[in-house]
Amino acid sequence: MTDTLQFFIDQQAVPFQPGQTLMQAAQAAGLYIPHLCFHDGLTPHGSCRVCIVEINGSIRAACTTPATANLQVHSETSALRTQRRQLIELLFAEGNHLCPSCEVSGNCQLQALAYDLGMTHYEFVPLDPHRQNDGSHPDLFIEQDRCIFCELCTRSAQQQDHKNVFGIGGRGADTYLFAQADSSRLADTAITAQDHAAHICPVGCILPKQGSYQIPIGQRVYDEQPIHLRGNHRPDEQDATP
Amino acid sequence: MSTDAASTVKVKVATCSLAGCFGCHMSFLDIDERIIPLIDVIQFDRSPLTDIKIIGDCDIGLIEGGLCNEENVHVAQQFRQHCKILVAVGACAINGGVPALRNRYSAQECLEESYLHGLGVVDAQIPNDAELPALLPKVVPLQSAVHVDYFLPGCPPPADAFMEIINAVLQKREPQLDYATRRFD
Incomplete structure (x- = not known):
């Protein structure tokens, strides 16, 4: 039996299967990462960017980033929350969202x-x-x-x-x-x-x-x-x- | 709510409805009996509730509706000039709301549809009295013309949201809109 593969979102361990993305593993573990263009069962698209997370100081889309062992992922930070909100504000401004x-x-x-x-x-x-x-x-x-x-x-x-x-x-x-x-x-x-x-x-x-x-x-x-x-x-x- | 009757200087509140439907004012009145202790600590200045036409110096200005004509811009600037704290109240003030549905057409197209070509129009002519304020090319949010301190979303914002913004000012703290009071419809 091999050790369970896992990475961490905001210090919380998330198990994953090889080939899963951060989003897929998080969703399977019951952890919510905000998203719009992701849907389980469809190929990831990475277009809405609402699922951005921080890994080693860089910003990635959780829906297109492969899960790797022991990765430290930050999701619910004040900065990411602000950036996600600004992305939503941009979407509101771009369309007829009255x-x-x-x-x-x-x-x-x-x-x-x-x-x-x-x-x-x-x-x-x-x-x-x-x-x-x-x-x-x-x-x-x-x-x-x-x-x-x-x-x-x-x-x-x-x-x-x-x-x-x-x-x-x-x-x-x-x-x-x-x-x-x-x-x-x-x-x-x-x-x-x-x-x-x-x-x-x-x-x-x-x-x-x-x-x-x-x-x-x-x-x-x-x-x-x-x-x-x-x-x-x-x-x-x-x-x-x- | 702070009901400190010892506080002799009342907080002055002005309200107005620009490109809105007065629904936000109706929702404000949904505070029901809570208005009774409130009138011990606040005093209305210019408002449809008082019929005072000219705004004086106020602590809070509550503006319902977006800006659809030149008079709306003028009133918004007057409120900004006279109010320490200006609050955009409701969906129309915040993003134009339902009146902003006209933004996909020109103002002239809207006038022609309403007064020349619309169903049931008799004696078709576009009103041009000099006292009528000119339409803006688009309905725009309040914050596009003046600085806004706080935003109460909703169509209309619930009565609890009005109470929260007034209580926050009375208690000299930042308003906190919880999930139930931060709605867009």
């Missing part, structure tokens, strides 16, 4: 992280994007200006649903989510309301056309429990066909 008018308020992982990281406002100038929304699909709506480009939908469609449905085009402030069809309309892709990709968006970008606002305030995912206790969840994630 919570009172959003269908997923209370169930939104971006909003929940803002709550948890102590954000009350942001000083960044809002970009006020104006992209073309897509209401062509009978069951799903794409509110383009809320996309945070985490590509959970892209990866979920490819790796769980085995379909090419979404892609990311453009650069910088002109980046946009598009449907993989000649017409660029979601209705002309193979996605269905039962697909995993239809139930994975962490914000209010890919929305079901039916059922919004039906969960009373007080019973939504993050009304009572912060995301570091509740985890990253959507109320309809079980609606995806296994």
Whole structure:
């Protein structure tokens, strides 16, 4: 029998299997590292950077950094908390994240992280994007200006649903989510309301056309429990066909 | 809450609603019976609650709503000039809120939709009275025009959040918004 492999997050031992990332091992051990673009079972993306941790004085994304034995990882430091909050503030400023008018308020992982990281406002100038929304699909709506480009939908469609449905085009402030069809309309892709990709968006970008606002305030995912206790969840994630 | 009646000088509070809906003021009034001991220690200056039109020197200014026209900017600057502590109250003051949904269109497009081309418009014309303040190109947050000391998020912020900010000032400490009082909707 070999010794258990382990590393340390904020002095707490975390066991891991060879090949696991810091995030995967932490999640398996029940330790929450804030994140948006990570989803267990999908290839890591490393794009949202909210899962930044400090290792030997350098900042790494926990979702793309392989776990190695005896590594000393710092996660819940004041500096990292501030940087994570600023990343969330940037995401708010970049999109149409006006919570009172959003269908997923209370169930939104971006909003929940803002709550948890102590954000009350942001000083960044809002970009006020104006992209073309897509209401062509009978069951799903794409509110383009809320996309945070985490590509959970892209990866979920490819790796769980085995379909090419979404892609990311453009650069910088002109980046946009598009449907993989000649017409660029979601209705002309193979996605269905039962697909995993239809139930994975962490914000209010890919929305079901039916059922919004039906969960009373007080019973939504993050009304009572912060995301570091509740985890990253959507109320309809079980609606995806296994 | 500090209810030290021996404190003879009352804390002066001014409030106003700019590009908002007065929902934050309604939520403030949700403090219900807690307003009774509060009036022993605070005094309202300019506010829709007093109908005082001109602001005097105050300890706390509570501004609801973002900035959508030139008069809003003027009032925000007056509040900043006269208030030791300025608080942005609610989602609209903090990031423009629902009124900021117009930011994807130009102000002229909004006026034309409302007064020329909108459903049910009769005698279509865009109001141009000189007393009407000009619209800003975009609805912008309060902190884009003046320095803001504290932020009460929420649509509206809960009554407990108002109590916390006032108690913190009365007790000369930093306000602490817990999970339940730090909401964006």
